[in-house]
Amino acid sequence: MHISSNFDSGNISVVKADAPDDIVLTINNDNQSNFYQWFHFRLNSMPFVSHKLTIEDLAKSAYPDGWADYNVLASYDRQEWFRVESNFDGDRLTFEFTPEYPSVYFAYFIPYSYERHLDLIADAQMSFDCQHRLLGQTIDGRDMSLLIIGEPDDSKKKIWVTARQHPGETMAEWCAEGLIYRLLDDQDGLARQCLQDAVFYIVPNMNPDGGARGHLRTNAVGMNLNREWASPSMEKSPEVYLVLEAMKSIGVDMYLDLHGDEALPYNFVAGTEGNPGYSERIKALEEQFKSALLTVTPEFQDEYGYPKDNPGEADLRIACNAVGEYFDCLSYTFEMPFKDNKNIPDPAYGWSVPRCRQLGEDLLPAIYKVLPNLR
Numbered sequence: 001m002h003i004s005s006n007f008d009s010g011n012i013s014v015v016k017a018d019a020p021d022d023i024v025l026t027i028n029n030d031n032q033s034n035f036y037q038w039f040h041f042r043l044n045s046m047p048f049v050s051h052k053l054t055i056e057d058l059a060k061s062a063y064p065d066g067w068a069d070y071n072v073l074a075s076y077d078r079q080e081w082f083r084v085e086s087n088f089d090g091d092r093l094t095f096e097f098t099p100e101y102p103s104v105y106f107a108y109f110i111p112y113s114y115e116r117h118l119d120l121i122a123d124a125q126m127s128f129d130c131q132h133r134l135l136g137q138t139i140d141g142r143d144m145s146l147l148i149i150g151e152p153d154d155s156k157k158k159i160w161v162t163a164r165q166h167p168g169e170t171m172a173e174w175c176a177e178g179l180i181y182r183l184l185d186d187q188d189g190l191a192r193q194c195l196q197d198a199v200f201y202i203v204p205n206m207n208p209d210g211g212a213r214g215h216l217r218t219n220a221v222g223m224n225l226n227r228e229w230a231s232p233s234m235e236k237s238p239e240v241y242l243v244l245e246a247m248k249s250i251g252v253d254m255y256l257d258l259h260g261d262e263a264l265p266y267n268f269v270a271g272t273e274g275n276p277g278y279s280e281r282i283k284a285l286e287e288q289f290k291s292a293l294l295t296v297t298p299e300f301q302d303e304y305g306y307p308k309d310n311p312g313e314a315d316l317r318i319a320c321n322a323v324g325e326y327f328d329c330l331s332y333t334f335e336m337p338f339k340d341n342k343n344i345p346d347p348a349y350g351w352s353v354p355r356c357r358q359l360g361e362d363l364l365p366a367i368y369k370v371l372p373n374l375r
Contacts, residue, residue: 011214030220038168167210167220169260178360229322274309292369
């Protein structure tokens with residue numbers, strides 16, 4: 001029996017693995033950080049033997065509430081990921097599993113590898129409507145890539161989308177992938193119309209270092225990128241610095257920042273109502289976007305979400321707030337669950353890759369609805 005995590009986005013530490021019915025594990029911290037929650041590892045053992053695995057010391061993890069009603073994801077082929085019933089006692093997550101093959105992978109959510117990210121960039125740039133712009137490099141020397149979809153023109157609206165500031169929130173890049181491929185479908189009338197009126201600037205992976213390292217929330221040197229937008233630096237947060245400089249050069253008329261929430265089993269948005277410059281115009285755009293998305297898909301809801309900021313009390317270190325304030329534009333943080341959409345539960349798969357991608361496609365009609373009113 002062997003447990004390993006020496007691969008892209010791998011993260012686990014073995015406390016004890018002497019017997020299949022008593023495997024004890026812990027999760028390593030993000031580098032130079034106290035955050036830990038993401039795990040991804042492979043178990044190689046005897047098939048058709050019952051295994052009991054426990055991940056302990058979770059009361060001190062980044063989001064302890066995220067483990068309640070959470071079920072581990074497993075895969076044999078790293079393509080199809082299914083849920084394994086799990087139990088959380090306040091500090092330990094325990095699950096029993098009888099593998100059908102010698103090797104099985106477990107993860108906190110479906111991984112989105114750096115290699116797949118590179119494939120996405122390479123494939124997208126082959127489209128007539130898309131160009132790839134290299135913004136610079138991360139601390140570990142990985143590329144920061146921007147996809148520009150549509151023909152740049154000063155008369156067109158500029159729509160920005162970023163994903164995976166928090167690298168363990170892989171559902172964000174799966175969602176971005178769905179949006180990208182719908183925009184590049186030249187047989188999709190809505191996509192073609194949107195590209196007549198707007199240009200899309202999409203950063204599918206804001207934190208490639210953290211993703212490859214198996215981090216939940218931070219980059220290579222322990223910086224939470226979604227708290228760096230007030231004063232990013234090339235020394236500690238080049239990812240934010242490079243993207244923000246590109247935004248300032250190009251302009252922003254609308255911004256969506258894609259994320260995942262560990263605890264809340266819903267899809268929802270968080271706006272900029274706490275910004276000093278928040279106005280009735282921005283409020284009307286927010287309501288129009290939400291109303292359109294509610295019409296498009298039952299996967300989205302507006303009943304559950306984060307508490308709203310009081311007027312003038314927004315944290316301007318957060319991307320959504322910082323971009324919305326600087327560019328006086330519609331700006332949303334878009335959250336998806338790690339667990340499942342409680343309104344439309346799927347016990348076998350929970351919140352899954354197909355649902356992430358479909359939600360990415362479904363963002364386009366809501367964007368289309370607000371396009372004429374953005375300026």
